[in-house]
Amino acid sequence: MNNEGEGPEGQSFLNGIIYYFLSNKLVVAIAVIFIIAWGIMSAPFDWNSGRLPGNPVSVDAIPDIGENQQIVFTEWMGRSPQDIEDQITYPLTVSLLGIKGVRTVRSYSFFGFSTIYLIFEESEGFYDSRSRIIEKLNALPTGLLPEGASPALGPDATALGQVFWYTLEGYGEDGRPAGGWDLDELRSIQDWTVRYALMSAGGVSEVASIGGHVREYQVDVDPDALTAYGISLSEVFNAVRMSNIDVGAGNMEINKVEYIVRGIGFVNDASDIGESVIKDYENSPVRVKDVANVTLGPSMRRGALDKGGAEAVGGVVVVRYGENPLEVIKNVKSKIAEISRGLPRKVLSDGTVSQVRIVPFYDRSGLIYETLGTLNVALVDEILVTVIVVLFLLMHIRAALLIAGILPLTILLVFIAMKLFGVDANIVALSGIAIAIGTIVDMGIVVTENILGRLRSADAGESTLKTVYRATAEVAGAVLTAISTTVISFLPVFTMQGAEGKLFKPLAYTKTFALLASVVVALSIMPAVAHLLFKKKKRGFNRGRVAAAIFVAGIFLAAKSFFLAGVVLILIAAWTAFSYRLSQRHRDRVKRVVNPALMILVAVFLTMHWRPLGYASPLWKNFMFTFFLLGGWLMFFRFFRRYYEVILRWCLGHRKVFLSIPLFLVLFGGMIWLGFDSYTGFLPAGIRSSKPFVAMNHSFPGLGREFMPSLDEGSFLYMPTTMPHASIGEALDILHHQDKAFSSIPEVESVVGKIGRVDSPLDPAPISMIETVINYKSEFISGDDGRPLRFRFDRKSDEFLRDNDGKLIPDSGGQPYRNWREGIDSPDDIWREILKAGKITGTTSAPKLQPIETRLVMLQSGMRAPMGIKVKGPDLETIEGFGFQLELLLKRIPEVNPDAVVADRIVGKPYIEITIDREKAARYGLHIRDIQNVIETAVGGRRAGTTVEGRERYPIRVRYKRELRNTLEAIGSVLVDSPGGRSVPLSELSDMDFVRGPMVIKSEDTFLVGHVIFDGRKGMAEMEVIEAVKRVLDSRIEAGDLVVPDGVSYSFAGTWENQVRSEKKLAVVLPLALLLIFLILYFQFKDVSASILVFSGIFVAWAGGFIMLWLYGTSWFMDFSVFGIDMRQLFQIRQYHLSVAVWVGFLALFGIASDDGVVITTYLSQVFKSRRPSTPDEVREAVVLAGTRRIRPALMTSATTILALIPVLTSTGRGSDIMVPMAIPSFGGMTVVMITVFLVPVLYSYLAEGRLKKASIPRPEDD
Structure with missing residues (x-):
């Protein structure tokens, strides 16, 4: 690379780009304005963009990592699960298995409906698969399904799309609950007004109803009256059916006017049905009301909703596949505001006016805003930390502002790229930006530091433009190499498939976008x-204009609530305007004061924004902690730099001793990862069983493995089950009792429970399944972004002040209000209180689940727990029996939480089976169909039509009176009319028995299946639990204690399968990525030895990441308090298992671990080329010279990477559960990898001295 010329003639394309932007600052200015405007428009954060039209990136809390699936839903009301399975589910499953791209078919047969999940390969398009299913359903052969059963495709959404749940409640004009509405009234309002209004909101796929009573016209027939009039049940049914019809009679012209003719015959109320004529009896009409009671009552229901212990009516809004959830929720809320004024109202008996109001109880936007707020806070904190680091190490205000300026521009470029490439913004994707902050800044540091160095050493007559260009071009290659290694390190993420691919590919995209954007900014905008x-400025050169512009910007920021930032700019404006009047000596003095003052000012701003000790601690304590924490690290870097030469010379003189340190770190890191036994497995069993070896195995068993850490959603989903025989009334009683108990917990904000299913194919739940959404209060009363609010506080009485209504008084200078009691320190503590309150006889326990987590688990495995065993067998009884055996075994395994082990109660539903005696039926001349029609109509009720009442539609149902069909004896007395005119009791035509049958029938690929779900004890990794269960089951089977019945097989399933799949993929792809990194290093240095030197830093960093994970899992690490705050709790120090999130953190580490080595090795090569040392002493002096010249940028890049991660490690908001595990490997690895600033020079000198010795050995003369 030729860097001598001022222009780019004859130089590389990259240098040409650098020179072009450096020479055309108007282009740079336009580009910056364009990036800022477009980036703000595309930003996922709820920024006030003013007049700029918002077109934000699609936003959700976490990616939809569920299977690529479609639902085929078939309703056949009144039919048992066995009938549904035999006549609908099985034939449909067989037919749908052959659709192209189908991987698995999961089928469920419930009472009255069938749900079939078709799991497609990930390569199949969502809407393409829907088209294929529709084609297949349309081509089903005639007679495959029973009459009246019509399969339909489910909504174009997934269960994760259930983003907004609400209830309908009556509120008074004072804004308080007023009640006064019956459940059937609220259900009608929901079904015919609210549901369709919300479905019209943009991006909504479905609005499903739940709770209350659907109105139904009930014709309850009296069999004695039928006998008296000689009327059959079928005649009543036909009369009702034929009394509800409108017709059209075309049109006619009268006096040249066209009239449309209608025959009006729809029923308007129950009396219209009662007046319908059945037949003429002795010259008098017999009407329906003469033989039956006609009323408007509740229809049979298979689901109910409860809020705080009382029945409620509500609905759920489902987002269409591919839509922006946050925008859809905004559209729904706008629609709610639009229709709220027109919702029905009534005057109650006490004169209160009660109007129906839509009250949300689960709103995904809150979680979205909180996760975005957590990331927003982390990003701002990282930027401020970076400014402090650069100010301290460079002591140059303008350079610090220049480097800090690269961050917002880079982030805005990332938002633009996300919009262009369709990458959704969520906690995982945006974490890619958070963990890339250090690397983004590194590019600016390297370029800026080299520019400052070149300017200091430039000739007096050399133009500044030429110096800046040469300095930028000099490091451009190293910058590209460093960025390339980091980008390459994330290639394994792009190869991930399934859930892990959906989860982390967005992160890989955003991090790649961030790295590429940082290169663009560093090499094109920063030099200009x-x-x-x-x-060099002439006296008075545009100072006034520049100072005025900075001053106006400062006033603007101060007015926009960015007071401290505004003050900083105002001070810079003052310095710009008047500094030239001072002598050089006075300017130097002022700078020595201004730099520390500015650092303290930024530290105060960081403290106010970060609040590391929490909002309960006063500001001065937070500031002192921030000051000493960052100051301690910075002083360490300062002393490191000061004594670097001394330490390096010692290392060069004691190579073997020094090299043993990184070797020990690598071996120790490997032992932490794989376990002590992996190093000693080759030793004899006697040695390995000795006390020291057993102790080491116990201390270093290897890191546990799991798929993903759980995301704290701010709410729990309590999902126990009742006994299969429980009726809807019994299940409701249990639900009422549990919800009242949950509501009594002080930390719980709201409780809404559901039994059964909502009216949607997305919710195939039996009556026995309880789902209770428990929203708990945040630790402090917080705003939408998750940051605590402050309220007026009286320090004398140590109490919060309240207004006349008893409400807290907002006060920006007050204190945050803590919602949790003493002893409640985490959501786990709240969950334990919930488990205690939820214990009721007749219900199972429930695994710890959250709304989104549950939907993802069920979408992936078809189970309602993250771990389970699928038992397949020839019949349901055998499957259930073996499942019970597994349940008993699992409860006794130490690694398993016994309260979370539940086997499916499959064959426990009581059935009344009416078996028709064909011989007896033949005697009376009756067909089987005739008898079955009577059973269906008299006992179950048969739909005879639907009323049309404006926009509303209600069914008409004919059946016997309740008291004549609610016992076995009453059913036996049902009369069947024979062709001979005789009414025969059903008991004379059939046998009736109580039997046990299935509540739900599950199958996979047509094979019957049952589930045994379980969970691990707290602190246990998923893979450890699975492996322990496998060992126990295998040993019990081998010992004969557990006998697997003939035809039965079992397999483990759950989210851990994603971990296994990702590990296998990484085992292949990760070495390839490391090889590519090595090749990039080789292309940079054109020397294998130099490339190996730099590459060695990756292994040291790898070990550092594992060591930090180990330290986090120990009980003594950071076990002390500062100002009464536990440091373990502050830094969230607990055991972190080796999840995909942690591996992604390692991948991020691999890319940046070699950066310091690249910087130092590049300069080492330059120094050796210029000096050409010929003796070992000269080699060491050259190494020391190169090291001391490049230690500052190397330390700055390490310092920014390490310190910028501290706010991430201490973040506690929504989403920190995922960010922290990704940050730990980078923090630990970069802390340890600082040893490479010694390792690379030592190895470089060792190789160079070896070459000198080799060159000094005289060659033997040829014979």
């Missing part, structure tokens, strides 16, 4: 800005 900031 640096030229403006650092060029």
Whole structure:
């Protein structure tokens, strides 16, 4: 690379780009304005963009990592699960198995409906698969399904799309609950007004109803009256059916006017049905009301909703596949505001006006805003930390502002790229930006530091533009190499498939976007800005204009609530305007004061924004902690830099001792990862069983493995089950009792429970399944972004002040209000209180689940727990029996939480089976169909039509009176009319028995299946639990204690399968990525030895990441308090298992671990080329010279990477559960990898001295 010329003639394409932007600052200015405007428009954060039209990136809390699936739903009301399975589910499953791209078919047969999940390969398009299913359903052969059963495709959404749940409640004009509405009234309002209004909101796929009573016209027939009039049940049914019809009679012309003719015959109320004529009896009409009671009552229901212990009516809004959930929720809320004024109202008996109001109880937007708020806070904190680090190490205000300026521009470029490439913004995707902050800044540091160095050493007559260009071009290759290694390190993420691919590919995209954007900004925009900031200025050269512009910007920021930032700019404006009047000596003095003052000012701003000790601690304590924490690290870096030469010389003189340190770190890190036994497995069993070896195995068993850490959603989903025989009334009683108990917990904000299913194919739940959404209060009363609010506080009485209504008084200078009691320190503590309150006889326990987590688990495995065993067998009784055996065994395994082990109660539903005696039926001349029609109509009720009442529609149902069909004896007395005119009791035509049958029938690929779900004890990794269960089951089977019945097989399933699949993929792809990194290093240095030197830093960093994970899992690490705050709790120090999130953190580490080595090795090569040392002493002096010249940028890049991660490690908001595990490997690895600033020079000198010795050995002369 030729860097001598001022222009790019004859130089590389990259240098040409650098020179072009450096010479055309108007282009740079336009580009910056364009990036800022477009980036703000595309930003996922709820920024006030003013007049700029918002077109944000699609936003959700976490990615939809569920299977690529479609639902085929078939309703056949009144039919048992066995009938549904035999006549609908099985034939449909067989037919749908052959659709192209189908991987698995999961089928469920419930009472009255069938749900079939078709799991497609990930390569199949969502809407393409829907088209294929529709084609297949349309081509089903005639007679495959029973009459009246019509399969339909489910909504174009997944269960994760259930983003907004609400209830309908009556509120008074004072804004308080007023009640006064019956459940059937609220259900009608929901079904015919609210549901369709919300479905019209943009992006909504479905609005499903739940709870209350659907109105139904009930014709309850009296069999004695039928006998008296000689009327059959079928005649009543036909009369009702034929009394509800409108017709059209065309049109006619009268006096040249066209009239449309209608025959009006729809029933308007129950009396219209009662007046319908059945037949003429002795010259008098017999009407329906003469033989039956006609009323408007509740229809049979298979689901109910409860809020705080009382029945409620509500609905759920489902987002269409591919839509922006946050925007859809906004559209729904806008629609709610639009229709709220027109919702029905009534005057109650006490004169209160009660109007129906839509009250949300689960709103995904809150979680979205909180996760975005957590990331927003982390990003701002990281930027401020970076400014402090650069100010401290460079002691150059303009350079610090220049480097800090690269961050917002880079982030805005990332938002633009996300919008262009369709990458959704969520906690995982945006974490890619958070963990890339250090690397983004590194690019700016390397370029800026080299520019400053070149400007200091430049000739007096050399133009500033030429110096800036040469300095930028000099490091451009190293910058590209460093970025390339980091980008390459994330290639394994792009190869991930399934859930892990959906989860982390967005992160890989955003991190790649961030790295590429940082290169673009560092090599095109920064040099131009640096030229403006650092060029030699003549006295009075545009100072007034520049100072005025900075002053106006400062006033603007101060007015927009960015007070401290505004003050900083105002001070810079003052310095710009008047500094030239001072002598050089006075300017130097002022700088020595201004730099520390500015650092303290930024530290105060960081403290106010970060609050590391929490909002309960006063500001001065937070500031002192921030000051000493960052100051301690920075002083460490300062002393490291000061004594670097001394330490390096010692290392060069004691190579073997020094090299044993990184070797020990690598071996120790490997032992932490794989376990002590992996190093000693080759030793004899006697040695390995000795006390020291057993102790080491116990201390270093290897890291546990799991798929993903759980995301704290701010709410729990309590999902126990009742006994299969429980009726809807019994299940409701249990639900009422549990919800009242949950509501009594002080930390719980709201409780809404559901039994059964909502009216949607997305919710195939039996009556026995309880789902209770428990929203708990945040630790402190917080705003939408998750940051605590402050309220007026009286320090004398140590109490919060309240207004006349008893409400807290907002006060920006007050204290945050803590919602949780003493002793409640985490959501786990709240969950334990919930488990205690939820214990009721007749219900199972429930695994710890959350709304989104549950939907994802069920979408992936078809089970309602993250771990389970699928038992397949020839019949349901055998499957259930073996499942019970497994349940008993699992409860006794130490690694398993016994309260979470539940086997399916499959064959426990009581059935009344009416078996027709064909011989007896033949005697009376009756067909089987005739008898079955009577059973269906008299006992179950048969739909005879639907009323049309404006927009509303209600069914008409004919059946016997309740008291004549609610016992076995009453059913036996049902009369069947024979062709001979005789009414025969059903008991004379059939046998009736009580039997046990299935509540739900599950199958996979047509094979019957049952589930045994379980969970691990707290602190146990998923893979440890699974492996322990496998060992126990295998040993019991081998010992004969557990006998697997003939035809039965079992397999483990759950989210851990994603971990296994990702590990297998990483085992292949990760070495390839490391090889590519090595090749990039080789292309940079054109030397295998130099490339190996730099590459060695990756292994040291790898070990550092594992060591930090181990330290986090120990009980003594950081076990002390500062100002009464536990440091373990502050830094969230607990055991972290080796999840995919942690591996992604390692991948991020691999890319940046070699950066310091690249910087130092590049300069080492330059120094050796210029000096050409010929003796070992000269080699060591050259190494020391190169090291001391490049230690500052190397330390700065390490310092920014390490310190910028501290706010992430201490973040506690929504989403921190995922960010922290990703940050730990980078923090630990970069802390340890600082040893490479010694390792690379030592190895480089060792190789160079070896070459000298080799060259000094005289060659033997040829014979």
